Amino acid sequence: MRHIISVLMENEAGALSRVVGLFSQRNFNIETLNVAPTDDPTLSRLTVTTVGDDRVIEQITKQLNKLIDVVKLVDLTEGQHIEREMLLAKVKAVGAQRAEVKRTTEIFRGQIIDVTPSIYTIQLAGDAEKLDAFINALGSNTLLEVVRTGVSGIARGEKVLSL
Amino acid sequence: MITRFLADEGVEYIYGYPGGAALHIYDAIHRQDKVHHVLVRHEQAATHMADGYARATGKPGVVLVTSGPGATNAVTGIATAYMDSIPMVVLCGQVMSHLIGEDAFQETDIVGVTRPIVKHSFSIKHPSDIPQVLKKAFYIATTGRPGPVVVDIPKDMTAPTEKYEYVYPKKVKMRSYTPVGRGHTGQIRKAVELMQKAKRPILFGGGGLVLGESTELFQQLARKLNIPVTTSLMGIGAYPQTDRQSLGWLGMHGSFEANQAMHNSDLVVCIGARFDDRATNNTAKFCPTAKIVHVDVDPSSIGKTVRVDVPIVGTAKSVLEEMLALLGESKEETPDLSDWWKQIDDWRASRTGRLYEQAKDGEVMKPQQVVEAVWKATQGKAYVVTDVGQHQMFAAQYYKFDKPNHWITSGGLGTMGFGLPAAMGVKLNKPQEEVVLITGEGSFQMMMQELSTCAQYGIPVKIINLNNQSLGMVRQWQDLNYNKRHAQSYVQSLPDFQKLVESYGHVAMKVDTADELDATLEKAFASKDQLVFVDVYVDPHEHVYPMQVPQGSMRDMLLSKTERT
Ligand SMILES: Cc1ncc(C[n+]2csc(CCOP(=O)(O)OP(=O)(O)O)c2C)c(N)n1
Numbered sequence: 233m234r235h236i237i238s239v240l241m242e243n244e245a246g247a248l249s250r251v252v253g254l255f256s257q258r259n260f261n262i263e264t265l266n267v268a269p270t271d272d273p274t275l276s277r278l279t280v281t282t283v284g285d286d287r288v289i290e291q292i293t294k295q296l297n298k299l300i301d302v303v304k305l306v307d308l309t310e311g312q313h314i315e316r317e318m319l320l321a322k323v324k325a326v327g328a329q330r331a332e333v334k335r336t337t338e339i340f341r342g343q344i345i346d347v348t349p350s351i352y353t354i355q356l357a358g359d360a361e362k363l364d365a366f367i368n369a370l371g372s373n374t375l376l377e378v379v380r381t382g383v384s385g386i387a388r389g390e391k392v393l394s395l
Numbered sequence: 396m397i398t399r400f401l402a403d404e405g406v407e408y409i410y411g412y413p414g415g416a417a418l419h420i421y422d423a424i425h426r427q428d429k430v431h432h433v434l435v436r437h438e439q440a441a442t443h444m445a446d447g448y449a450r451a452t453g454k455p456g457v458v459l460v461t462s463g464p465g466a467t468n469a470v471t472g473i474a475t476a477y478m479d480s481i482p483m484v485v486l487c488g489q490v491m492s493h494l495i496g497e498d499a500f501q502e503t504d505i506v507g508v509t510r511p512i513v514k515h516s517f518s519i520k521h522p523s524d525i526p527q528v529l530k531k532a533f534y535i536a537t538t539g540r541p542g543p544v545v546v547d548i549p550k551d552m553t554a555p556t557e558k559y560e561y562v563y564p565k566k567v568k569m570r571s572y573t574p575v576g577r578g579h580t581g582q583i584r585k586a587v588e589l590m591q592k593a594k595r596p597i598l599f600g601g602g603g604l605v606l607g608e609s610t611e612l613f614q615q616l617a618r619k620l621n622i623p624v625t626t627s628l629m630g631i632g633a634y635p636q637t638d639r640q641s642l643g644w645l646g647m648h649g650s651f652e653a654n655q656a657m658h659n660s661d662l663v664v665c666i667g668a669r670f671d672d673r674a675t676n677n678t679a680k681f682c683p684t685a686k687i688v689h690v691d692v693d694p695s696s697i698g699k700t701v702r703v704d705v706p707i708v709g710t711a712k713s714v715l716e717e718m719l720a721l722l723g724e725s726k727e728e729t730p731d732l733s734d735w736w737k738q739i740d741d742w743r744a745s746r747t748g749r750l751y752e753q754a755k756d757g758e759v760m761k762p763q764q765v766v767e768a769v770w771k772a773t774q775g776k777a778y779v780v781t782d783v784g785q786h787q788m789f790a791a792q793y794y795k796f797d798k799p800n801h802w803i804t805s806g807g808l809g810t811m812g813f814g815l816p817a818a819m820g821v822k823l824n825k826p827q828e829e830v831v832l833i834t835g836e837g838s839f840q841m842m843m844q845e846l847s848t849c850a851q852y853g854i855p856v857k858i859i860n861l862n863n864q865s866l867g868m869v870r871q872w873q874d875l876n877y878n879k880r881h882a883q884s885y886v887q888s889l890p891d892f893q894k895l896v897e898s899y900g901h902v903a904m905k906v907d908t909a910d911e912l913d914a915t916l917e918k919a920f921a922s923k924d925q926l927v928f929v930d931v932y933v934d935p936h937e938h939v940y941p942m943q944v945p946q947g948s949m950r951d952m953l954l955s956k957t958e959r960t
């Protein structure tokens with residue numbers, strides 16, 4: 233099963249390499265990864281999506297917790313949560329394609345954020361599935377470049393991951 | 396600052412080798428007399444010396460090496476300590492901060508190189524951070540599940556242009572690191588209830604008992620319930636092996652009765668062992684009828700390789716104390732295990748006297764009988780250090796340990812070359828104790844340069860070289876799995892060990908046949924302040940048995956070249 237694990241860790245040199253190293257050292261899988269500082273400048277928040285059976289996920293969370301730099305973590309998929317990823321896409325847009333691309337973007341509630349006579353640059357946020365669907369809908373012959381941020385997530389309701 | 400800190404931390408010896416990036420530190424060591432430096436002949440030996448010291452005393456071993464090759468030479472020793480959870484602090488010199496990343500002379504990213512084999516690592520970013528960082532390094536290395544910590548120290552950090560006030564940090568607090576304390580009382584209660592109900596229980600102790608100084612409590616628990624006891628290779632000594640309740644150690648080359656009892660038990664209570672593959676054989680067939688209780692300080696050890704029914708995260712000491720207290724209060728009668736003991740005694744009896752075939756007069760000796768002779772010659776009281784191979788397994792099987800911390804071996808990594816420097820680390824710190832290295836001619840040659848260090852510091856270890864003129868353990872596998880094709884397992888051009896050892900000013904003896912053995916050993920052990928090397932010729936064709944059948948269950952064992960279970 234796919235899991236989203238969100239980690240609060242010390243914002244220190246080497247911390248990220250320990251997390252990433254752990255995944256390769258123990259043969260765990262990383263689907264997406266993102267990391268950035270938080271409102272507390274001494275902490276960064278890292279979100280990793282991974283797949284594995286219960287035993288593997290248990291090992292992943294235990295091994296992460298064992299890293300000295302890791303302060304706290306939560307497996308968001310264990311409860312109600314919101315997941316978001318952002319995508320930037322550069323798309324060929326000439327002739328009839330221009331209207332078509334624009335309509336698809338609107339259907340997915342994306343925005344065109346840069347325009348040239350032959351190209352649209354589109355921004356879209358949503359869960360990973362929605363972004364996949366959007367890319368499918370655009371079709372490979374219009375797509376020139378795609379960048380995705382990787383998944384971030386947060387729990388629904390009262391639950392908070394903080395110190 | 397580093398030297399003052401080490402003195403304040405109570406460090407008596409550090410083991411190391413100088414070089415450019417560490418010279419300021421070396422100069423500071425030279426100008427004081429509290430911290431003694433031992434100059435080895437290869438940095439790997441420094442780590443093994445620190446490691447041997449830590450295993451025998453429970454205190455962290457401290458290593459000092461220079462940047463680049465000095466640090467990379469230490470890697471094997473760091474990995475060895477990591478695999479066996481040994482507390483160690485390794486101080487590595489580094490090139491000047493402003494040169495880092497420029498491929499400067501003798502620069503390696505040692506924090507990067509060692510990342511997967513340390514508990515944690517630090518780089519010093521400012522001279523004033525040194526005391527605090529070192530305090531954290533010692534704290535992390537010694538608490539929770541212990542392990543090695545690397546501290547990378549750029550040269551300019553040790554020769555600051557300004558002066559900083561030094562204050563010894565008495566305490567550390569880290570929000571992201573809190574070592575595990577007591578176990579969950581409900582879980583402990585459950586475990587105790589299972590122990591009171593079980594018909595075929597077995598206690599399985601690991602190195603965590605030795606590291607966690609809780610072997611006495613473990614013994615109390617075993618005696619109170621009259622439960623049979625086995626240990627992992629690392630747990631040897633956690634329970635007296637000459638005691639009736641001891642079944643010896645388990646696993647690939649463990650005892651017949653321990654492996655049988657594990658397989659047939661209805662309750663395995665494991666404390667401080669990690670169920671690694673050499674202990675469990677095929678996990679899918681592991682202890683099919685048993686419920687498993689697993690106590691460990693490291694949550695990630697629990698459920699990693701085998702399914703666990705009652706997981707307990709806590710220190711062995713606190714959990715054992717609580718178990719004993721609960722048993723003390725309990726009104727349940729101690730369970731009657733007489734049927735189980737009868738079964739175990741039958742297993743035992745079926746092997747007694749048949750463990751190996753004694754050499755006949757005039758035949759070359761069996762390695763097993765040499766270990767038995769060493770056990771007798773030292774009244775079973777020595778610190779026994781080994782290298783890796785058949786001799787290691789024979790030492791574990793035929794030397795009977797009644798005390799913890801006396802069995803010192805590289806279990807997890809299986810590092811040939813570990814033995815001599817580790818034995819030196821023990822002897823230097825326990826000069827009154829008998830310290831015996833049981834080694835093989837292959838392993839010994841990996842670190843034999845340390846005979847020179849022994850001469851310099853007067854470290855009189857006793858060395859028993861089980862010389863089978865081959866990489867015996869490799870040869871055994873080739874006999875069994877490669878149709879006796881002995882690819883590269885024969886050690887050609889062996890040195891004349893006697894001459895070699897004597898050239899360093901030590902004493903050397905040689906034994907060819909059994910009738911010389913006891914007298915020679917007696918002579919060797921009578922010499923108190925001389926290093927004595929005894930080169931004992933043993934049968935190169937001998938195999939280590941029992942040997943679990945690959946992919947089998949615990950009880951699937953080869954018992955000799957012709958018998959199997
Ligand atoms: C550094 C290292 N290299 C290789 C091995 C693989 N290995 C395990 S046992 C062994 C043979 C050891 O020979 P020796 O020290 O003579 O002991 P014996 O088995 O003959 O008693 C080898 C090569 C190892 N454990 N460590």
Ligand SMILES: [Mg+2]
Nearest residue numbers: 835836865867
């Ligand atoms: Mg050999």
